[in-house]
Amino acid sequence: xxxxxxxxxxxxxxxxxxxxxxxxxxxxxxxxxxxxxxxxxxxxxxxxxxxxxxxxxxxxxxxxxxxxxxxxxxxxxxxxxxxxxxxxxxxxxxxxxxxxxxxxxxxxxxxxxxxxxxxxxxxxxxxxxxxxxxxxxxxxxxxxxxxxxxxxxxxxxxxxxxxxxxxxxxxxxxxxxxxxxxxxxxxxxxxxxxx
Numbered sequence: 001x002x003x004x005x006x007x008x009x010x011x012x013x014x015x016x017x018x019x020x021x022x023x024x025x026x027x028x029x030x031x032x033x034x035x036x037x038x039x040x041x042x043x044x045x046x047x048x049x050x051x052x053x054x055x056x057x058x059x060x061x062x063x064x065x066x067x068x069x070x071x072x073x074x075x076x077x078x079x080x081x082x083x084x085x086x087x088x089x090x091x092x093x094x095x096x097x098x099x100x101x102x103x104x105x106x107x108x109x110x111x112x113x114x115x116x117x118x119x120x121x122x123x124x125x126x127x128x129x130x131x132x133x134x135x136x137x138x139x140x141x142x143x144x145x146x147x148x149x150x151x152x153x154x155x156x157x158x159x160x161x162x163x164x165x166x167x168x169x170x171x172x173x174x175x176x177x178x179x180x181x182x183x184x185x186x187x188x189x190x191x192x193x194x195x
């Protein structure tokens with residue numbers, strides 16, 4: 001019989017967040033990932049990635065990284081070495097003005113009636129300039145990036161299969177670290193959050 005530990009986690013952005021999608025257009029070079037409502041969202045794979053990275057640095061982790069997060073091997077021994085993840089992380093859903101996660105498709109009129117969601121659906125644009133070797137703006141070096149404003153809250157769930165509760169406690173401890181950052185451009189101050 002399988003057992004599951006479930007944790008529902010809410011984070012609040014302390015600085016702007018850049019979770020980039022793969023598309024671009026003539027105006028914006030890097031879009032934010034959005035859900036079916038066109039609202040900013042955090043993919044579960046991004047959340048898993050930051051937890052896995054810090055888990056590997058823990059010397060006192062209760063299980064090896066590959067036991068919790070799985071491992072994909074290639075080659076002749078791939079079938080015996082590969083292991084699926086015991087951890088499943090849902091997408092992070094943005095909160096509305098009632099501080100409730102928006103987890104389902106909404107009618108456009110509902111989105112427009114909520115001031116916080118209306119503001120979140122129009123992302124902020126940050127401009128960046130590539131600096132040349134002369135210390136000035138490089139020719140054709142301007143690019144635009146969408147970011148999610150600080151202050152927004154997101155909720156996601158962790159589901160951990162067949163592990164002791166100390167493994168979930170360690171995962172939650174990883175998320176509580178002040179040094180942990182989410183998304184891109186973290187070396188420029190983006191991606192700070194608290195639980």
